Amino acid sequence: MAPKEENIKREHLPPDQISTPKLLKWGEDHPTIGGHVPKIDLKKWALTVEGEVENPLKLDWKNLLKQPKVKSTSAFHCVEGWSVLGLKWEGVGFQQIVKLVRPKRNARFVTFECADGYKTSLTLEELMGNDVVLAYRLDGKPLKPGIGAPLRLVVPSKYAYKNAMWVTTILFTAEKQIGYWESRGYSDTADVWKNDRFSK
Numbered sequence: 001m002a003p004k005e006e007n008i009k010r011e012h013l014p015p016d017q018i019s020t021p022k023l024l025k026w027g028e029d030h031p032t033i034g035g036h037v038p039k040i041d042l043k044k045w046a047l048t049v050e051g052e053v054e055n056p057l058k059l060d061w062k063n064l065l066k067q068p069k070v071k072s073t074s075a076f077h078c079v080e081g082w083s084v085l086g087l088k089w090e091g092v093g094f095q096q097i098v099k100l101v102r103p104k105r106n107a108r109f110v111t112f113e114c115a116d117g118y119k120t121s122l123t124l125e126e127l128m129g130n131d132v133v134l135a136y137r138l139d140g141k142p143l144k145p146g147i148g149a150p151l152r153l154v155v156p157s158k159y160a161y162k163n164a165m166w167v168t169t170i171l172f173t174a175e176k177q178i179g180y181w182e183s184r185g186y187s188d189t190a191d192v193w194k195n196d197r198f199s200k
């Protein structure tokens with residue numbers, strides 16, 4: 001559901017996107033595949049990283065917070081045409097995960113599995129940018145459950161459906177596993193600057 005167009009700014013925006021201010025109850029009335037925010041108990045929560053890697057691992061909440069923290073300011077673009085500019089994300093850089101697990105040579109793809117059953121995938125190459133973060137804070141505050149807490153993927157150059165919320169498993173694979181929206185007509189490349197919205 002697109003928030004109201006309050007304040008149109010077209011500069012710095014990818015093609016056919018409009019900017020929406022942050023006042024919107026972002027994430028609170030957003031339809032997700034489960035229709036509700038999954039209940040997650042941080043004491044039992046862990047991030048599993050597995051598949052085609054030398055060193056599979058499980059990071060519980062405490063250990064996740066011990067990883068080097070990165071900050072990245074980026075815009076968020078929904079495929080329905082609205083963007084939110086200047087979001088200050090903090091979390092673990094995807095590069096750090098790669099450093100820890102050491103993907104095997106054949107690990108060209110990565111699938112993100114989420115607590116609500118959602119799934120999306122990217123190439124390992126697409127995930128190696130400095131601005132790709134597994135975020136647990138936004139704008140100086142802990143991430144809200146409606147925005148993906150405890151952990152959400154942020155890939156600014158891709159439409160929001162690649163930005164998995166409530167991530168629980170990161171799976172490195174040799175073959176691409178097609179994601180939820182990508183298997184329902186949305187583009188698998190999802191490049192916001194190329195206007196890659198629908199599968200061809």
Ligand SMILES: Nc1nc2c(c(=O)[nH]1)N[C@H]1C(S)=C(S)[C@@H](COP(=O)(O)O)O[C@H]1N2
Binds near residue numbers: 030033118165166
């Ligand atoms: N786990 C999970 N992540 C998800 C989704 C979902 O349904 N489940 N929806 C995707 C889609 S389609 C969008 S537009 C964004 C919405 O993120 P927001 O609620 O922070 O705006 O989350 C993406 N990540």
Ligand SMILES: [Mo]
Binds near residue numbers: 078079080160161
């Ligand atoms: Mo979406």
